[in-house]
Ligand SMILES: *[C@@H]1O[C@H](CO)[C@@H](O)[C@H](O)[C@H]1NC(C)=O
Ligand SMILES: *[C@@H]1O[C@H](CO)[C@@H](O)[C@H](O)[C@H]1NC(C)=O
């Protein structure tokens with residue numbers, strides 16, 4: 523183990539000392555998102571070509587990030603823009619973007635299926651992803667641009683997107699989260715003013731605790747303290763599309779973890795996504811995230827806590843007024859908020875024991891759907907997901923929706 527850690531460190535150092543300028547470009551690209559051509563949007567790439575109405579919205583967060591939200595409706599349902607169905611926000615997971623709800627056919631992908639069922643579909647995209655629009659004053663090249671973890675994604679990005687949709691539709695909204703999207707949702711729902719705007723939520727691969735994570739590749743990165751190494755090197759953006767990112771994955775795999783099947787090594791064995799579409803999926807995923815976010819997730823794995831970011835004793839005292847970061851108390855999520863959760867027997871990231879820990883701390887009893895053969899990615903990309911889980915989710919939403927017209 524020690525030798526391999528040195529190997530990765532040597533790899534990082536060699537890049538750092540040889541070509542820092544190229545490294546910076548490789549990590550961040552040099553194109554500003556705001557210079558993107560107008561047709562390089564999620565609506566233009568995946569949603570309008572499939573024959574759906576799609577409009578682009580920009581939400582400015584309290585801390586100045588400009589997020590893209592897409593609003594999608596079905597054209598099959600006729601032109602009934604005046605009476606849209608209930609709003610539902612789709613919140614993607616780590617290294618993913620809003621595209622993940624639209625990567626298979628319109629009969630298979632949740633975004634299209636919800637629109638065809640009359641929902642007013644809103645697609646969230648967090649800061650740093652390909653579809654987000656940057657920041658009012660920071661550039662992606664600034665390390666401050668990447669100074670956030672899922673804590674900010676929950677308390678700013680998700681909260682501000684929910685407020686925005688609520689202010690436009692004047693209706694309580696349904697929330698669907700996957701993976702990190704469920705971490706964000708559960709943390710945000712501990713805030714009473716957020717819950718007031720939410721009708722009900724469906725959580726796919728629900729995560730709050732990460733104590734029992736089994737994915738060998740992830741555990742290897744945790745044990746070699748990759749998060750600290752990367753931050754110590756002054757690398758703030760985590761982009762596995764860059765040459766640097768690809769090489770880093772190689773050096774972690776090198777002889778220690780079977781990475782022939784890298785995805786399954788990270789997420790657990792996925793039963794049901796369409797292997798012949800992998801190249802197409804890879805045109806969109808993975809999206810970048812921040813090194814600080816990785817660090818926060820690794821803190822959760824190491825400590826078994828569901829807390830704010832741990833800055834160490836002194837900065838914790840200064841920022842939080844206490845030596846340890848404050849916890850997100852799942853007991854603060856009101857009993858009155860209807861929750862539905864789907865989890866998988868083959869999911870190495872949302873371990874069944876950790877899901878049970880989450881359930882024990884909630885006041886309410888969520889409706890549960892257990893899918894023995896599902897891995898982490900099946901919840902968004904399984905070709906059978908409609909019958910296995912989306913139809914159940916829609917029944918759940920209908921049982922809580924105020925409007926009977928959908
Ligand atoms: C990006 O880099 C290329 C090549 O180095 C340069 O020609 C271009 O002007 C740069 N664009 C921006 C927006 O900095
Ligand atoms: C956007 O426009 C450019 C130039 O007209 C074209 O080459 C590209 O294929 C278009 N992209 C999409 C997603 O429509």
Ligand SMILES: *[C@@H]1O[C@H](CO)[C@@H](O)[C@H](O)[C@H]1NC(C)=O
Pocket residue numbers: 796798799905
């Ligand atoms: C898998 O993807 C291919 C290529 O897009 C498509 O032709 C095929 O119908 C898909 N299979 C299933 C089971 O959806």
